[in-house]
Amino acid sequence: MFRVTLLLIATMLLLLANTAVADSELTATVDRNTIGVDETLNLRLRYSGKESGGQPDFELLEQDFDILSRQQSNQYRVINGRAESYVEWMLTLAPKREGRLFVPSLHLHGQVSDAIPITVTEAGSAPDSEDRKAFLEVELDKEQLYVQEQLLVKVRLYTVIGLHDISTEPLQIPGAHIEKVDEQRYERRINGVGHAVYELTYAIFPESSGKLRIPALTYVAVAGRRDPFSLFNRNTQRLRLRSEAKEIEVLPKPDSYSGEHWLPAASLGIVQSWSQDPDSFKVGEPITRIITIRAEGLRAAQLPPLPRINVEGLKTYPDQPQQDDQAGANGISGSRIETTAIVATRAGEYQLPPITLSWWDTKAGRQRVTQLPAFRFTVSGAPGAAGSSGSSPSTLPAPATGGQLSGDAFWRNLALAAVASHLLWIFYFWWFRRHMVTPGRVKSKKLTPDARSQAEQLLAAAESGDPARVQERLKHWLQARWPDLSGKSFQEARGILGFDELDKLHALLDNALYAQPPRPLNRQQVGILVRRLLKQERKEVNGDHAGALPGLFT
Incomplete structure (x- = not known):
């Protein structure tokens, strides 16, 4: 009898242990076992047990799969009067390579899930590839x-x-x-x-x-x-x-290519412009030459620097080159802009040498040469440049001695007094002109805060290279700077102001906005003209030219 009792107790303990084991398990399932390398699968991992907290070590999955998403939920339900609860993880996995992979066995609270084989095929070759x-x-x-x-x-x-x-x-x-x-x-x-x-x-x-x-x-x-x-x-x-x-x-670069710089491009061009008419060259006055290289299919960093100007009688002051890349559906178009101020030291005929660039035409598959032709111009003498430069040492009067000194001193002092009187009259006339208003003159005024603000915005617009923005900022600046030109057309305003810079800006903006095909706006030239225009002062204005300027650019 004692032995039967012990056997019954052992059997009950074994059943309880099995029930505890059955009540605690970790299971893993996937929605499909064959996928393409460009597809994903869903892994469902469920843990049912009395212990709570924690989660499996999912780092094992990342050996063969990318975990795209991970969700966790806690479930509690009653079925036929029996309550059960479990924790569930839903993971979206993407395979890292083709072949036979495995969702590895995962561990949690002493429970282990089964490994699951996954077959990964080439992209688009899965059975349902046509229905992707x-x-x-x-x-x-x-x-x-x-x-x-x-x-x-x-x-x-x-x-x-x-x-x-x-x-x-x-x-x-x-x-x-x-x-x-x-x-x-x-x-x-x-x-x-x-x-x-x-x-x-x-x-x-x-x-x-x-x-x-x-x-x-x-x-x-x-x-x-x-x-x-x-x-x-x-x-x-x-x-x-x-x-x-x-x-x-x-x-590699073709052996037949003979250019100094390797420039594979769909097209390449060189354009030259000047800050003012080259026919107006004068001795001692600077003029700015702007050269733009533009290549389709090349970055600006690939474009080479241009040779320095080395012409006797000309002094050059090159500015820092500007590089710009413009991206679009056809790729990148790079441009390099080099600006050089030129000053002639003597009058005469000059010739700037041609600029030649060899490049490889990627469309035609052969070498091409683009050249900016030599440029001739004439420099005239500045007014008064050929005049006397004072007496030479050989013609200076010798020092006088004795009684002659007092006579020379008298005439010298008289001449100094005449010169001083003349200078005083010049100063008075200049002061009178600046401080007295006549019916045909407009008194120079200090810039208002609005005019200064509009000038800064105009400079920023010039640097952007957007012609519509430059036109708009120019209109606002003119209105803020000279509000007494109301009701006048643009042609009348240009005639009243008489600024060459305004005429040249108007021509550049018209070509960029309305010409067919539109001509690209040269930012360097526009910037130079704007800076010179901001320094201008109006001299002559008729008495009825007062008010705002709403009609400009309309």
């Missing part, structure tokens, strides 16, 4: 290129479902300069089905020859409609899309 709702496409604009030549890479995301929160990893290629130059959204029909397209364009400049590999890019997006009242947004799905890697051959 979103995919990536990569397109290169050429099959091969030369070193330092521009390569355009377009990455397109196609989708027939609503995607939001799209994030992309940056394109990185060792040994190449990369810039994102364009971003577009449009629609394209494929096999009769409309697809929304999100397109990014990159400009790539390889720095060495050989094979250039464009790595696979990964896009992460959320599909479905976000529910603001759902804590975990169960109506959405996180997608990870992966593009195909590409390779392209990069050729």
Whole structure:
């Protein structure tokens, strides 16, 4: 009897232990076992047990998968009068490579889940690839290129479902300069089905020859409609899309190329402009020469400096060159602007040498030469430049002695007095002109705070190179600086003011805004004209020229 009692107690303890074990477990399941490398799967991990807190070590998953999202929920329910509770984790996983991978065994509170095999195929080769709702496409604009030549890479995301929160990893290629130059959204029909397209364009400049590999890019997006009242947004799905890697051959510089600088470009031009009419050159007066090099398919940093002007009789003062890159759907267009002030030391005929640049035409596949022709101009003598420069030492009077000294001193003092009197009259006349207002003159006024503010905004507009902005700021500055020209047309205002700088600015802005085709605005030349215009003072104004200037540029 005692033995039977012991056996019953042991059996009950064993059953209780088994029940405790059965009540505590960790299970893992996935929604599918075969996916493409550009697709995702959902892992559901459930723990039911009496111990609370903590979570499995998910770092083991990150050996073969990227964890795109992770959600945790606590559940409690009663079934047939029996209560049960459990903790559940829902993870969205994206494979890091193709092949046979495993969701590893995970551990929590002494419980272990089973490992799950996952088969990862090539992108687009999964059984449901034809029914994919979103995919990536990569397109290169050429099959091969030369070193330092521009390569355009377009990455397109196609989708027939609503995607939001799209994030992309940056394109990185060792040994190449990369810039994102364009971003577009449009629609394209494929096999009769409309697809929304999100397109990014990159400009790539390889720095060495050989094979250039464009790595696979990964896009992460959320599909479905976000529910603001759902804590975990169960109506959405996180997608990870992966593009195909590409390779392209990069050729070295051709042996036949004879240029001093290697410049592979789609087009290259050189333009020259002047701060004023070159026919007005005078001895001792500076004039500014502006040369702009512009190349399509080259960055500004690749454009070479121009040779210094070395002409006898001319002094040059070069300014710091300006470099600018403009990005667009066709890639990058770089420009280099060199500004040089030139001062002639003597009158005569001068010739600036031609400027020649050799470059490689990437469209035609051959070497070309672009040349700015030699420039001839005449420098006239400045007024009074050829006049007497004072008596030479050989003609100076010899010192007098004796009684002659007193006579010379008398006439010298008389001459000094005459000169001083003459200077006093000049000073008085100048003071009278500045401080007395006559009917035909306008008294010079100090700049108002509004005029100073408008001048600063006009300078900023000139530096921006936007012709519409320059025109608008010029109008406001004129109104603030001289508010007594109300009701006058622009032609009348130009005639009244008589400023050459205003006429030249008007011509440049007209060409940039209304010419067909529009001419690009030279920021250097506009900046010089604006700075000179801000220093101008109006001298002659008719008495009825008063008021604001609302009619300008209308």
